[in-house]
Amino acid sequence: MLSQAEENYLKEIYALGEETQKLVSTNSIAKKMKTKASSATDMLQKLANKGLVDYTKYKGARLSKKGETRAMVIVRKHRLWETFLVDKLGFSWDEVHDIAEQLEHIQSKTLTNRLDAFLEYPSHDPHGHPIPNTNGKIVASESIILAELKVDEEGIVVGVKDASDSFLKYLNKINITIGDTIKIVEIEPFDNSVTIDNNTQQITISGNVAKNLYIKSE
Secondary structure, rough: OOHHHHHHHHHHHHHHHHHHOOOHHHHHHHHHHHOOOHHHHHHHHHHHHHOOOOOOOOOOOEHHHHHHHHHHHHHHHHHOOOOOOOHHHHHHHHEEEOHHHHHHOOOHHHHHHHHHHHHHOOOEEOOOOEEOOOOOOOOOOOOOHHHHOOOOOOOEEEEEEOOOHHHHHHHHHOOOOOOOOEEEEEOOOOOOEEEEEEOOOOOEEEEEEEEEOOEEEE
């Protein structure tokens, strides 16, 4: 059985590797885990000894097939618990991450599968992230980031790349949420800020925000 710390490393290596499709550097892992590079190196060597990561000294690590399988189990539990907390207990989408971090370490496969059934087999969590099925498979998404749209193009917000509390609270503040239809009104070349219309308001968002919203083109 893996420790909670080991499971957390696997999940974060998966998340970082999903973005780059390359070796994840030790420094980026340490930053994500809020620890020293030396501590991250020790953990990577430990996970490598268990056959869960392929680790190259001074270069970084990626999940092995065995490690990816274990990571997907953790991701599945985390996203199902987030869905439960929002849909059934009335939590806001910016309140659930830390709670799900605790619940994701429950080892009962029966509980996870019954939770999935109770929620009627959701495909995505409250942040628009796909939920792995019982086989650890994720359905490929057709979404793109908002920053890729051009003026007069529109799409539906289907997820967020950055699911941090601060970003979600910011989206709450400017009244943007999943399901909103957004049209590009203007793009400012100087700083890549984007003026958008979501049928209830017309506002300007930064280029960084535009890079962190997933859109499904209509």
